[in-house]
Amino acid sequence: xxxxxxxxxxxxxxxxxxxxxxxxxxxxxxxxxxxxxxxxxxxxxxxxxxxxxxxxxxxxxxxxxxxxxxxxxxxxxxxxxxxxxxxxxxxxxxxxxxxxxxxxxxxxxxxxxxxxxxxxxxxxxxxxxxxxxxxxxxxxxxxxxxxxxxxxxxxxxxxxxxxxxxxxxxxxxxxxxxxx
Ligand code: AR6
Numbered sequence: 001x002x003x004x005x006x007x008x009x010x011x012x013x014x015x016x017x018x019x020x021x022x023x024x025x026x027x028x029x030x031x032x033x034x035x036x037x038x039x040x041x042x043x044x045x046x047x048x049x050x051x052x053x054x055x056x057x058x059x060x061x062x063x064x065x066x067x068x069x070x071x072x073x074x075x076x077x078x079x080x081x082x083x084x085x086x087x088x089x090x091x092x093x094x095x096x097x098x099x100x101x102x103x104x105x106x107x108x109x110x111x112x113x114x115x116x117x118x119x120x121x122x123x124x125x126x127x128x129x130x131x132x133x134x135x136x137x138x139x140x141x142x143x144x145x146x147x148x149x150x151x152x153x154x155x156x157x158x159x160x161x162x163x164x165x166x167x168x169x170x171x172x173x174x175x176x177x178x179x180x
Contacts, residue, residue, distance in 0.1 A: 013149075013150045013153040013154055014150075014179070016153050016159060016160065016161055016162060017146075017149060017150075017153070017161075017162050017163075017164070017179060018161060018162070018163045018164070019163075019164045019166065019172060019175040019176060019179065020163055020164070020165055020166065021166050021167070021169075021172050022163075022165050022166075023049065023165075023167070024046060024049070024050070024125050024127050024165040024167075025049050025050055025052075025053035025054075025081060026082065027082065027083060027125045027163065027165060028082035028083065029082075029083050029123040029124060029125045029161075029163065030083065030084050030085060030119075030121035030122055030123045030124060031075075031078075031083055031084065031085040031086065031087050031115070031116065031119070031121050031123075031124045031125075032050070032078070032081065032083040032085075032086055032087075032124070032125045032126075032127075032165075033086075033087045033088075033089060033112050033124065033125065033126045033127060033129070034046065034047055034050045034086050034087065034088045034089070034127070035047060035089070035090075035091055035127050035128075035129045035130065035132070035134075036068065036088040036089065036090050037090060038067050038068055038069065038070065038090050039067055040062040040065055040067055040068050040074065040088055041059055041062055041063070042059055042062075043133075044132075044133060045132045045133055046127045046132070046167070050081070050086060053080065053081055054078060054079040054080050054081050054086065055079050055080040057077075057079040057080070058076060058079050058086070061076045061077065061079075062076065062088070065088075068088060068089070068090050069090065070090045070091070070092055070093075070104055071089075071090065071092065071103070071104035071105075071107035071108055071111070072089065072090065072107070072108075072111050073087055073088060073089040073090075073108065073111030073112050073114070073115060074087070074088050074089075075087050075088070075115045075119070076088065083125070084121075085115075085119065085121065087111075087112045087115050087116075087124075089108040089109075089111055089112055089129060090108070091104070091105055091108050091129040091130030091134055091136065092104035092105055092130055092134065092136070093130070093134045093135065094130065094134060094135040094136040094137065097140075101130075101136065102140070102144060105129065105130055105136065105141060105144050105145075106144050106147075106148050108129050108130075109126070109129075109144070109145060109148035109149065109152065110148060110152070112124070112126070112152075113148075113152035113155070113156065116152070116156065116159060117156055117158075120158065121159070122158060122159055122160040122161070123159075123160055123161045123162075123163070124159070124161075124162055124163070125162075125163040125164075125165045126145065126149070126162065126163070126164055126165065127165055127167070128141060128142070128145070128164070128166060128167075128171045129141070129145070131171055138170060138171055138174045139174050139177075139178075142171070142174040142175055142177075142178045143178055145164065145175075146175070146178045146179060149162050149164075
């Protein structure tokens with residue numbers, strides 16, 4: 001029987017999503033996403049790893065950007081990374097869920113997809129934004145990430161692949177469950 005357009009769209013999106021256990025700084029993609037803070041000047045977690053791997057040119061470039069609000073995104077070159085670009089976004093700190101956290105986290109993913117379109121990027125890797133130091137419950141964050149990535153893929157046929165780069169088992173398993 002023929003599938004509906006919605007079903008076809010869904011399967012096309014599913015084929016373009018990959019979950020990997022990897023250090024995001026090693027991925028040779030068009031862009032990796034950084035889970036940054038509002039200063040954009042570096043920090044711990046994935047942000048620290050990206051700044052170390054990209055080299056000191058990154059913080060010099062970030063100083064020119066004037067920070068970034070929670071839920072928004074900014075783009076820089078990848079410098080010494082295998083990735084061509086870094087899209088820096090600031091996830092919400094989890095404060096119980098009543099402070100607009102879900103909308104702010106969704107806004108991070110949407111802001112990244114705006115840059116993906118503007119720069120004609122075909123491959124992009126996301127870390128689990130807000131799932132580390134910022135304390136977002138993993139299953140809830142993963143549900144938002146998967147929903148927003150599916151939407152981003154359905155709105156942009158040029159994207160070949162979106163990778164969820166997971167550092168921890170718990171996060172990797174949460175993505176596997178959400179995508180099943
Ligand atoms: N590759 C992929 N994922 C990683 C890597 C890596 N190299 N390193 C850590 N993760 P976090 P947040 C995972 O804390 O919660 C920084 O100090 C990590 O296991 O990096 O958004 C910033 O400057 C977790 O699953 O980001 C901010 O101040 C996920 O990445 C603050 O942390 C996100 O954890 C942002 O907190």
